[in-house]
Amino acid sequence: MSSGEQTLVPSQTITIALLGNPNTxxxxLFNALADVxxxxxxxxxxTVEKKIGHVVLDGQRFALVDLPGTYSLAPRSPDEMVTVDVLLGRQTDVAAPDxxxxxxxxxxxxxxxYLVSQAIELGVPTLVVLNKMDLAAEHGIELDIALxxxxxxxxxxxxxxDRRIGLESLKQELSQVDGQTMPASDIPFPDAFREEVTRLQNDLQDASSEIEPTATVPRYLVERLxxxxxxxxxQAGLPGVTEAVLEQVGEARARLATAGFPVPAVEAKARYQWVSQVLDGAIVSQFTDRITLTDRLDHVLxxxxxxxxxxxxVMVVVFQSIFAWALPVMDLIEEGIGWLSESVSAVMAEGALRSLLADGVLAGVGSVLVxxxxxxxxxxFIALLEECGYMARAAYLMDRLMYRVGLSGKSFIPxxxxxxxxVPGxxxxxxxxxxRDRLVTILxxxxxxxxxxxxxxxxxxAAFIPDRxxxxxxxxxxxxxxxxxYLLGMVTAVLAAWLFKxxxxxxQTPAxxxxxxxxxxxSLGTVVRRVCENGWAFISGAGTLILVVAILVWAAAYFPHPPELASQVRAGYAEQLAALEQRExxxxxxxxxxxxxxxxxxxxLLEERAELRGEISAAVAAAYMEQSFLARAGHFIEPVVRPLGWDWRIGCAVIASFPAREVVVGTLGVIYHLGEGEDETSESLRETLRSATWPGTGRKVFNVPVALSLMVFYALCAQCAATLAIMRRETNGWGxxxxxxxxxxxLAYIGAFLTYQGGILLFGGSPVG
Amino acid sequence: MFRLAAGQVGEIASISGDPSQVHRLHELGMYQGIKVTMVRSGTPCVIRLAGHKLCFRQNDGLEIQVNPLAGG
Structure with missing residues (x-):
């Protein structure tokens, strides 16, 4: 698969894989080389991000594959295996690197x-880029590059x-790539080790030849095995890796250990020996024990x-900015979408299509953009803090706290x-x-x-808790x-994390x-790029899904929509309307x-007429809502939510809020005959909720235990399509x-149940306040 | 190793325990014979080796023996 021997036709795309430690x-470099x-x-x-950029140098097309930063090519997980597979040309969706x-x-x-020593064993032509030469100079490191x-x-x-110094000579070197540049020196592994690798390679060949005679395992992977x-x-399912072969691997390790070359120490020894041979004399001078600016900053930070x-x-500033800067923009987006959907309603004829556009599609787009x-x-902020190197310090500072929960300091910021x-978390x-840490944090x-x-x-x-x-x-x-x-959410999260771990x-808690x-x-460019990448990742990875869910919920609340229902409701108001006209x-x-x-x-009279009109259209909306599939679902689940103190209308609003929690407020508005456009500060919505009664009785729907049970439910539930959608993207699956x-x-159901039943015991079920 | 006081220098005598953690330390430049300086003791601690700093937390799966060196 390696294209080392392949002659390159200028029109062909040369694939370059970028490999390196984190923070190099x-x-x-990728951004400096690749075009937009x-x-x-x-x-x-x-869950590894695949990033491929393109660049044309002297008429030659290059494809740049950015690989995740890594300290070594010893894969411990499927994610780390991707890097090795890409480099060895075993990853079928990426061209083998030239x-x-x-x-x-x-x-x-x-x-x-150390990483270079592994890379040159892969049998692919390699170029080494010495980045951060300025930093090396600052540390007093002087290098003999020719040597x-x-x-x-x-x-x-x-x-x-970062300053684009040396980029031209790199480009020149790249345009001269001829597939012949191969490393000169071998890694000084002991002979006993090499023999074991050869033997194992033959074993694998024998084991796989019966099934797949053409399949071969690269020597590097045999070494890793x-x-x-x-x-x-x-576990990677390499051809020939059977139980029997794995047993042989164990025996080979035992033989090496008795020969004085225990695994894995033999690798570190050989590679660092090679490194010191390479560097001997090549590092002309080096200050040791020099106090750098980083040291001085770390002393305080x-x-x-x-x-x-x-x-x-720092966290207060970050948090404050999210609230101070994001909320106005979010309001603006909501207002803009509201204006758009009103405009759509104004120009289009009433009907399913208008409602789909205004209440389904536009509302859905709004819930993505918001x-x-x-x-x-x-x-x-995350890009800024990470780029300047502070993130690792933050993880250090928070590690003690997070360790008690079984997580590491790195989980704190998410x-x-x-x-x-x-979603951004x-x-x-x-x-x-x-x-494991990452999954628990996500969960x-x-x-x-x-x-x-x-x-x-x-x-x-505001509606139900007395203002004492x-x-x-x-x-x-x-x-x-x-x-x-707030505390309920936090404490539950801590307990859940502890339990999952x-x-x-x-x-084992990893070191x-x-x-x-x-x-x-x-660098501002890098920060801006990362911000844009994440914004796009959200829209492309979760946007469509959120939109689909929003439209589905819209459809459930709209259909079946019998046309005669509106006139029936209007007919009920005919007398009132006639009386008003007579007074006029x-x-x-x-x-x-x-x-x-x-x-x-x-x-x-005009005022009364407008009021009556509003009442009629709210009644029409409520009537349609009551006969919708959504309401039927609400009725259907009523027996389940009754123990939480909810009626079918609350159940209905909870279902409708699946795309986004805040939708529950608007849905409660519609369902309790208030028309749309109610928000959480509206006095009339509060009043309506307070006065709502169970059908056929004078008993109030809402009281303190019901309000608390609903709040507890929302504190603990996962009623957010965006969160679930981004989770699918980040964990790469629906599981x-x-x-x-x-x-x-x-959790939410149990919490709400306990709250309501406990509240009834304490307050006796009577409205308080 | 975790008993080194801040500022103290030691030479790694042996690293043992969970193989993948031992391997990880090797990759990060911590192996037998290398000199380390304790920058901040405690859990997690910060150590300096060969021009860079590492932060790490003690755990049951890892045993690092260090011979303290005089001075430093």
């Missing part, structure tokens, strides 16, 4: 060359990707007290972000390398009280209720091993009125979002 500036057209997607079956561009941090050569090149046997190009205890290569205080301050401000702002919105879990993130729950809380608290205050007004019952809802995603990169000035006529006939009196009486929906709905 690989992405900066990029292909971003996912590799099938894994060149590996290995990006190396010149200030940390020793460790970075380094000779030792490595591959072209070495010094570079400063031998080296990586509990590595992923064992990682301090238990000062560092934590600064971290809290997430963007928060996503963009949060990722602006969980905190989820207080604004779980879940998207930001990509920084967590450990799969509990939606429990954090996001801003979409606020309208629900605001409405119900103590301590001179500083402490209020309404405020305490709100706080309790001990049951479902059980496993947190994290590099603390040098601080650097973030009476007014015209009266001639003993002054001009002012007449005016006042006319105004009064985890489904699981989340089920577990959170169950």
């Amino acid at each position: 500036g690989k992405s900066t 057209r990029q292909h971003v997607g996912n590799y099938p079956g894994v 060149v590996i561009l290995c990006v190396v941090d010149a200030s940390k050569l020793e460790r970075n060359l 380094l090149q000779k030792r490595l046997g591959v072209p070495v190009i010094p570079l400063q990707a 031998l080296l990586d205890q509990a590595g992923y290569v064992e 990682m301090h238990r007290v000062w560092g934590t205080a600064i971290f809290v301050a 997430f963007l401000p928060q996503i963009l702002i949060l990722f602006f 969980l905190l972000s989820s207080f604004a919105c779980a 879940i998207m930001s879990t990509r920084v967590i390398e450990d799969r 509990v993130a939606p429990l954090m009280t996001c801003s979409a729950r606020l309208p629900v809380y605001t409405l119900l608290i 205050r103590w301590l001179g007004g500083w402490l209020g019952l309404q405020g305490i209720t709100m706080l309790a809802m 001990r049951t479902l995603l059980r496993g 947190l091993i994290m590099e603390l990169p040098h601080y650097r000035l973030p 006529r009476g007014l015209q006939q009266q001639d003993d009125l002054s001009e002012d009196q007449r005016q006042a009486a006319t105004d009064q 985890w979002p489904l699981f989340t929906f089920v577990y959170m709905t169950l």
